[in-house]
Each structure stands twice: as structure tokens, then as C-alpha cells.
Amino acid sequence: MFSRLIYRNAKRSRKENLIYFATLVTAVASFYIILSLGRQDVILFLKEFESDAIDKLLAYMPIVYLFALFLLFFLTLFANRYQLNRRGKEFGLYLMLGMRKERLVLQLVAEGIVTSVLALIGGILIGGFLAEIISLTVSKLVGQGIIGHQISLSISAIIMTVIGFLFIQSLALVILGGRLFHQEVHQLLYEQMDKIQDMGHLRGNIFHLLAGAVLLAIAYWLILYHFMDFGGLLLFVAFVLGCLGTIIFMRGFGRLLGILTSLSERKSTKGLRTFTLRQFQENIANKSASVAITSILITLSIILLADGASIFIGLENTFARSSSVYDFTVNGNDQEVEQFLTSEKMVPYVEDLNFLEIGHMKEQGERGENDMPLSLVDWSELREQLIMVLPDSYKEQFLSGEVQGYTISSENPEALNLLGTLEIDTKAPYLIPESSYNGLLKTIGEKPLNLQSDEMALYFNPDFMSMDNLDSFPVLDQILEVAEDNGKSLLHINDQAIYIRPFLPMKGLAADRSIEITSAFIVPDAMFKQLLNEETYASYWNFRIPQKLQDEQGLMLPMMESRDILKSSGFEFESYLQNFGRKLFYVVAGSYATLYMGFIFLIIACTVLALQFLTQMKQTGKRYVTLSMLGANRKQMKKSMHRQVMLTFLLPMSIASVSGAVGIKAMISFVMVNVDDQGQLYPVAFAFAALVIAILVIYGVAVTRSADHEIDKLRWKPDID
Amino acid sequence: MNKHGKLLEVQDIQKNYGKKNNITKALKGVSFDILPGEFLGIMGPSGSGKTTLLNCIATIIKPTSGRVLLNGKNISAFDSKDLADYRGSRIGYLFQDFALLDNLTGQENILLPLSIHGVDFAKAQTKLNELAGFLEIKDVLDKFPAQMSGGQKQRVAAARSLISDPDIVLADEPTGALDTRSAKMLMNKLEEIHKNSKRTILMVSHDPNATSFCSRILFIQDGVIFHELRRKHDESQEKFYERILQLLAQLGGGSANVL
Ligand SMILES: Nc1ncnc2c1ncn2[C@@H]1O[C@H](COP(=O)(O)OP(=O)(O)OP(=O)(O)O)[C@@H](O)[C@H]1O
Numbered sequence A: 001m002f003s004r005l006i007y008r009n010a011k012r013s014r015k016e017n018l019i020y021f022a023t024l025v026t027a028v029a030s031f032y033i034i035l036s037l038g039r040q041d042v043i044l045f046l047k048e049f050e051s052d053a054i055d056k057l058l059a060y061m062p063i064v065y066l067f068a069l070f071l072l073f074f075l076t077l078f079a080n081r082y083q084l085n086r087r088g089k090e091f092g093l094y095l096m097l098g099m100r101k102e103r104l105v106l107q108l109v110a111e112g113i114v115t116s117v118l119a120l121i122g123g124i125l126i127g128g129f130l131a132e133i134i135s136l137t138v139s140k141l142v143g144q145g146i147i148g149h150q151i152s153l154s155i156s157a158i159i160m161t162v163i164g165f166l167f168i169q170s171l172a173l174v175i176l177g178g179r180l181f182h183q184e185v186h187q188l189l190y191e192q193m194d195k196i197q198d199m200g201h202l203r204g205n206i207f208h209l210l211a212g213a214v215l216l217a218i219a220y221w222l223i224l225y226h227f228m229d230f231g232g233l234l235l236f237v238a239f240v241l242g243c244l245g246t247i248i249f250m251r252g253f254g255r256l257l258g259i260l261t262s263l264s265e266r267k268s269t270k271g272l273r274t275f276t277l278r279q280f281q282e283n284i285a286n287k288s289a290s291v292a293i294t295s296i297l298i299t300l301s302i303i304l305l306a307d308g309a310s311i312f313i314g315l316e317n318t319f320a321r322s323s324s325v326y327d328f329t330v331n332g333n334d335q336e337v338e339q340f341l342t343s344e345k346m347v348p349y350v351e352d353l354n355f356l357e358i359g360h361m362k363e364q365g366e367r368g369e370n371d372m373p374l375s376l377v378d379w380s381e382l383r384e385q386l387i388m389v390l391p392d393s394y395k396e397q398f399l400s401g402e403v404q405g406y407t408i409s410s411e412n413p414e415a416l417n418l419l420g421t422l423e424i425d426t427k428a429p430y431l432i433p434e435s436s437y438n439g440l441l442k443t444i445g446e447k448p449l450n451l452q453s454d455e456m457a458l459y460f461n462p463d464f465m466s467m468d469n470l471d472s473f474p475v476l477d478q479i480l481e482v483a484e485d486n487g488k489s490l491l492h493i494n495d496q497a498i499y500i501r502p503f504l505p506m507k508g509l510a511a512d513r514s515i516e517i518t519s520a521f522i523v524p525d526a527m528f529k530q531l532l533n534e535e536t537y538a539s540y541w542n543f544r545i546p547q548k549l550q551d552e553q554g555l556m557l558p559m560m561e562s563r564d565i566l567k568s569s570g571f572e573f574e575s576y577l578q579n580f581g582r583k584l585f586y587v588v589a590g591s592y593a594t595l596y597m598g599f600i601f602l603i604i605a606c607t608v609l610a611l612q613f614l615t616q617m618k619q620t621g622k623r624y625v626t627l628s629m630l631g632a633n634r635k636q637m638k639k640s641m642h643r644q645v646m647l648t649f650l651l652p653m654s655i656a657s658v659s660g661a662v663g664i665k666a667m668i669s670f671v672m673v674n675v676d677d678q679g680q681l682y683p684v685a686f687a688f689a690a691l692v693i694a695i696l697v698i699y700g701v702a703v704t705r706s707a708d709h710e711i712d713k714l715r716w717k718p719d720i721d
Numbered sequence B: 001m002n003k004h005g006k007l008l009e010v011q012d013i014q015k016n017y018g019k020k021n022n023i024t025k026a027l028k029g030v031s032f033d034i035l036p037g038e039f040l041g042i043m044g045p046s047g048s049g050k051t052t053l054l055n056c057i058a059t060i061i062k063p064t065s066g067r068v069l070l071n072g073k074n075i076s077a078f079d080s081k082d083l084a085d086y087r088g089s090r091i092g093y094l095f096q097d098f099a100l101l102d103n104l105t106g107q108e109n110i111l112l113p114l115s116i117h118g119v120d121f122a123k124a125q126t127k128l129n130e131l132a133g134f135l136e137i138k139d140v141l142d143k144f145p146a147q148m149s150g151g152q153k154q155r156v157a158a159a160r161s162l163i164s165d166p167d168i169v170l171a172d173e174p175t176g177a178l179d180t181r182s183a184k185m186l187m188n189k190l191e192e193i194h195k196n197s198k199r200t201i202l203m204v205s206h207d208p209n210a211t212s213f214c215s216r217i218l219f220i221q222d223g224v225i226f227h228e229l230r231r232k233h234d235e236s237q238e239k240f241y242e243r244i245l246q247l248l249a250q251l252g253g254g255s256a257n258v259l
């Protein structure tokens, strides 16, 4: 009897409460997806050559797990609270009929277990399915056919999901059950509503509204114009201000809405307009904080989803070789390496073998006033020329000596980036002998330099310059060309006039970023020997996988084979694979994390909105009976209810859209340098915006359905439920 | 008005609750007429079928058999769309528990039937002022129900039931939740409305205090009408009250049977 009651209740609450159950299932699925991350194809693949980074990522998993646990706890708490509120009357009746409270709680626990088990089964199935799909799609998108597929099912993830979910579910039930335990029967039987219609004073409301708007505006301003100031501290300030602003704004808005309703109805009111607005007002004003929080969550989710999407766009850059030319860089005793690379084993994999020498320039023997060694380089003429071509605003700062430090950014004019780089690097610039660079030029099919003894070329590493167009420096080339035509020298080394060759094709010097050179002077071999600071000398062997092999087998496979051979040789080496792997790692880890968080926030926000609405609907169901007594037909009532749902979702959504747009704008200009082509961003951003809207609509429709159901269920007789 | 001059005709109404083997015959054939401008009371002991009868007339429930004609129209056979047109516009309701929407102000509550029926209430403004003045609720028009007393709430509800000039006002125990003073005030107002504007009112109550304001009373027991009492033309309310008490005493060993 007792067990049948439990079973029936559990079944009924699933049926009656699709949203509640769906929320639990979502929670379980989200757990599983994040926990099974380690079994995803891409991660397994990356583990092979970026194992450090992956291990680091996986070491963070407990933190991510706890964070997800924390967030999902609120989700289940909210869902359960809604569920218990719904059934307060039923519990009150049980108690009235003499059921002991202990037994009621016991029954709740039993019901909770049944529901949880079903939610776990459903959630793990859905989560497993989603994880599998994600794994397949990502490996297909990223893997270029080299990532094999493995079933992502993970037993440990399932176990952790079960433990985590049961933990938060029982915690939520303990908290809520405890509250139930201490409630009077009366409270249960006659669920209290927020009866007092506290509208506050008009002036106070307008003050709230204005204060909220001002706080939001300050937050927007900080984010748009001072994003990076004080090491991100202002970002935090802006976030806090934004949250406060949203909460205060909502507070003022909800109450003002009531006053606006009273004012507007003096003119005309058709149908259930007043009622609709009052219902909406009640939902907002009495719960302004939670509405504001959903708005903030939606904002965060919009920003996170956009960010995740942009990272994912960056994926293409992962494959684009951009500046990098070589596939491998080997480091070691020059002769031994050369011997090995030309040995029979390696020959099939080696093309365009090139010997790269590099080192810093010597410094002057005497020291400057602050005891720093003085540079041999005098580039004041070049500096002057670069300042001349700066946009006016920067030029003034430079001429008045206001400029203190430099940031290299794609937002900056080219000349500013060059100035910044040279200012730092000319103290003791890197030197590259002409012959080394000629090898590189030959590899990419360019003519050798053939420098005169008083000539050099300026090299800037395209990877570090964050320029929109990686291989040309139009401003610099213009200056150099004019100087060349006039036979003017812009630079002196050791008091000797040196002429700089324009139009140097700039490519990555080695296979990986391990050689971190921002800029260098390419000088004739004789000058290299003469100016080199011997202590800083280093040399590398670079080569590419032969084009023919690539055409036959793709890049990845031969690269992985030669990597295995090199590994056995014991030489230190870097490969483009690492570069690729690292980029891929950032893309995958970054987009996974942000997209995941974005969706969780969105789902929490939607659930809170949905359940809040349905709770109100349930609590005020009698009003619809009264309306029907006054002649409102179901169509009218449903229309009013649909409006309420729309307004309920639109209000937080609209503020979130503004805040989200500001956030995205700031991110585009300050963070997301990895998006080269903003045109690419729009389709993806649009797709994700559509996705956000689709999720909101799904929730809206679900809420509407349930509410429609409630209206259909209404009994005309006013004193019977 | 139909040709007989009857506003409401209740013709042999029967109402059964429940299924075959567990049937409750709440009404076993009830017939009566209401003339325009009448203030009819219905009295009877608990479970006698008063609320059932009123709900049948109010179209809240469908009678098992029989007809209810309002101005000659069979409203018991109306579909829900026609019913919606009648509710709140041709028929006004007054409930024991007021049934005000607690998130609407007094004024919004009163005007609700008009907006539901899409009536432009620029014109209704005078009517609202008049009713509010008469029912002494002017100062609670901008308040929410939670901020009103019980009597004020019921008078707001009364204003709501009258705002659309209904053909008939149906009231089920309107004084049930009120204290004596508020009840008396409400009944005084209803009687005055009945007298001055010839409004037809049908009220169900088991309180002789309340029904003594009516012009005619029907007594119902076990689902049938078994007696009728008419207030004489110049009979005072107090006298009529005495007569009702007398009748109740005669009918069945004191009021316990009826009240
Ligand atoms: N929804 C229902 N289902 C089944 N039986 C019902 C229902 N409503 C009323 N009844 C039965 O019909 C009979 C008449 O009920 P009704 O509510 O009309 O009485 P009443 O005269 O209004 O009583 P009271 O003075 O207590 O309000 C009662 O026997 C009651 O049990």
C-alpha cells in the first residue's frame, strides 16, 4: 500500500511535472558530459603529444566537477522546491489524516530515490549519447581523419555522475524536507502567497530604476573602455556593478510596472490586459532578485557561448600554417644531427633541410649612466620615421615623451607595434646569418637575399606581431623603400651606416615556437661572426615532410611516423605537431569549457524562469476560475497566459542581450585576437544566438504547455480545486 | 423581457452527482420563475441542494435534466462560448469568499468584467463612480484586496457584479464570511439597489437575517422546493424576519433543522 503510493506519486510527479523531471535529467546529463571529457576522441588524441597540458587539464577536473556540482545543486534545489510547493496541499492532507511527519519525510525520501534513479537512467543515456555525438563531431571537425573513434562510454564517469547527482539531490531534499518538517500543517494546506502588493513609492521606484541604469551604464563603460586596466581588477568591478545594476533595475522596473499599469488603464483596457500586466508585475516585483539573477546568468551564457564559438572559429587557424614553414626542428650536435637526418631511415621524411644559426649581438664595452650595457645599435633615424607615420593622437604622446610602455595588439597601428618591438629588441638584437635565412627563402620559393656588406634586413616574427596581414609590413616597407631610393641609411651599428633591405618575406624560423624570437637583424655572414655574442649562440636543423609524401598520405601520418623515429634517436626536437597540438588543445579545452558553462548557465536561467512562472501559476490558479466566472473564455485566458510567459522570458532576456552585446564587443576588441576574419564570426555568432533563442523558446513552449494544461484542468466551481 | 414577463424560468431541474452505483440526487425536479425586479431568496438546510441549484442557474454546472431560461433563452443548453458572453455581462455573481483577484486593485477588479467583454469603459467611469459612492468604497478603489476589510471586499465584489448592468445578480451566501455589522450593511445596500434600480437578485443563504431583506423566499429540502414565503408590500424587514423564524420553527422542530 505504502510502496504503491510512493510509486504512484513518483509516477504522477513525473507525468505532471515534465519540467521538473527534465531538469533533473539535464543535471545528470551535464554531469556525465563533463566527467566523460577524458574519454573524448580529441582528448585521447591530444594526450599523445600534449600529455602535459592534457594532464593539467584533467587535474583541473575535480575543480570543474565541484563547480558543476555547485551550480547543479542550485538547479535541483530549485526544481525540488518547486515540486514540494506544488504538493504542499497534498502533504498537508496526509498530515491532517494522521500521517506522522517522520513518515511523510520518509515517503518523500523514497519518492526522491525512485525519481532520482529514473532521472539517472535517463540522464546517463542522454548524456552518453550527447558525449558520443560531441566526440564524433569534434574529432571529425578537428581530426582530418587521423583521430580514430573510440566509444566514449566511461564507467568512472557514470559512477561519479551517480554519486554527484545523488549527493546534490539528497542534499536538496534534506534541506527542503527539513523545512517541511518544521512547517505548520496550516501553512501547507493554505499555501501562502505574497499577498501584500507592495508597490513602494513612485519616487523610490524611479530612483531604483535610474540607479540601476546608471550602475549598468558605468559597468558597460568600464568594460568597453577600461577592460584591461589594473590587471583585470576593473573587470571584476564592472561585473559587480553590472550585477548590482541589473538587480536594482529589476526592482525598480517591477514596481514601476504596477504604477504604469494603473496609469495606462485610465485610458483604455481591452480584454485581460490589466490582468496580464498585474500578473507579470507580481512575478517580477516580488521576485526581482531572482529575475535579475536569471538575467545575469543569460548574459554570462551569451558571452560564454559567443566566446566558445569564437574559439571554435579559431580552429581554422590551427590548420592554417600561416607563418610556419618547417615541420620539424632538431637540436643537438650539428654534425650528428646532420648525419642522422640524412641517414637512410630519415631521408624519406626530410626535405628542405636547413641549418639555422642564431645569437644575440654584442654590447658596447662601456656602460651607460644607469650601469646598463649600451647597445651597438643606433636606430634613431628609423625611430623618427616610424613616429612620423603614427596617427596624430599617438604621435603627440610620443613627441611629448608620455609613452611609457607598449602593447603589441592587432588594434594598434603597424608603426606603433614596430616601435614597441624595436624599442625593446634593439638593446641586443638577435642576429641571423644571411645564409640561414636564404635557406628558409629557398624553401618557400623566394630568391636569396644577396646582402652587401653594409646591408641588413629586419625580421619580425609574424607569430608575435599579431598583425592582421601576417606577411607584409606596408608602413615599414614604404619607409625603407624611400630611404633606399634616396640612398639614406636609417640605422647605425657600431657607428657604421647600415642600409635596410625592404620587402623581406617573413616566415617562422623553426617548426615550433620554442625559438621565441620577436625580431631579429638578418646580416651578412661575415657581420654575423663579427657582431655575435658567442655565449648566446644556438643552432638548429629544420626540415619539412616532403610534399610528395604529404600529397600521398596527408601531413599528419608521416609527421607522426617521423616523430616516432626521431624520438628513438634521443635528439631534442620540436615538431609542428606540437604546435598544432597546443593550438588544438587551447581550442578544444577553451571551447569545451566555455560552451559547457554557457549552456549550464542558460539552462539554469531557463529552469528558474520556467519553474517560477509555473509556481505562480499554480498558486494563483483560482484567479483563472474567477476570470471564467466573470465571462473570460479559455482562449482569452490562454492568450493572457501566453503573454505572461513571453514577458517573463523577454524581460531578463532583453537586458541580458544588451549586456551580452557589450560583453561580446569588449571581448572582440580586447581578447579574441584569434579571430582574424570578423566576417567569419557573424554566421557562428548568429547560429549561437539562434541556439540561445531556440532554448528559450523550447522552455517557453514547455511552460506554456503546462500552463495551458492547468487552465484546461480548471473546474468552474470556485470552491473546489 | 419575454412575453410572459418572466425574467428567469427554472423548469424541472434535476441534478445527479456521481456514477451509477454511487449516485447523489442533489436536485429532484425544481421549478420556479423569477419576475423582473424581484429579490428572491433561497433557504434550506445544509446539503439540501442550494448551491447546486444556484450553480445550475449560474451555468457553472450543467443540470442532468430540465431547462433554465433567461429572457426566454435556454442558457442551460449554451455552449461555452455563449456562456462566456453571458457570464459577467448578463449575469453578475457574488460569492461567499468574494473571489476578488488579489493582484488587482479594487477599481481594476470592478472593471474586469467590462474589459473581458471588450467594453470601452470611458462611459463606465460615471457608473463606477456612482457605484463606488453608493457602496462606500471610493477610498479603497486603488487598494489591493489584501488591504481591505471583509465588508469592503464584498462591496467591491458587489460593484463588480453590477458594473455591466446584468439582467440578474446571483449571490451564494454573500454574507457568509462577514460579521453581523458588515453583513447588515451589505444587505441594506443590496436591498436599496433592488428597490431603486429594480435590479433582479437571486440569493442563496441559510441566514434568516440575510434573507429577510428579500421580497420572496423559496425553501428547499432534499432537492425539492417545499414552501414559499412572500414579503407583504409594506412589511418591514424586521417583521419579515420574525415571520421567517416562525416558519422555520414550525417546519421542523426549530431552526436547527434548517440552519
Ligand atoms: N461535486 C459534487 N459531487 C458529488 N456530490 C455533490 C457535489 N456537490 C454537491 N454534492 C452533493 O449534493 C447535495 C447538495 O449539495 P449543495 O452543495 O447544493 O448543498 P447546499 O444546500 O449548498 O449545502 P450548504 O448549505 O452546506 O452549502 C449534497 O448532498 C452534496 O453532498
Ligand SMILES: [Mg+2]
Pocket: B050, B051, B052
Ligand atoms: Mg452551499
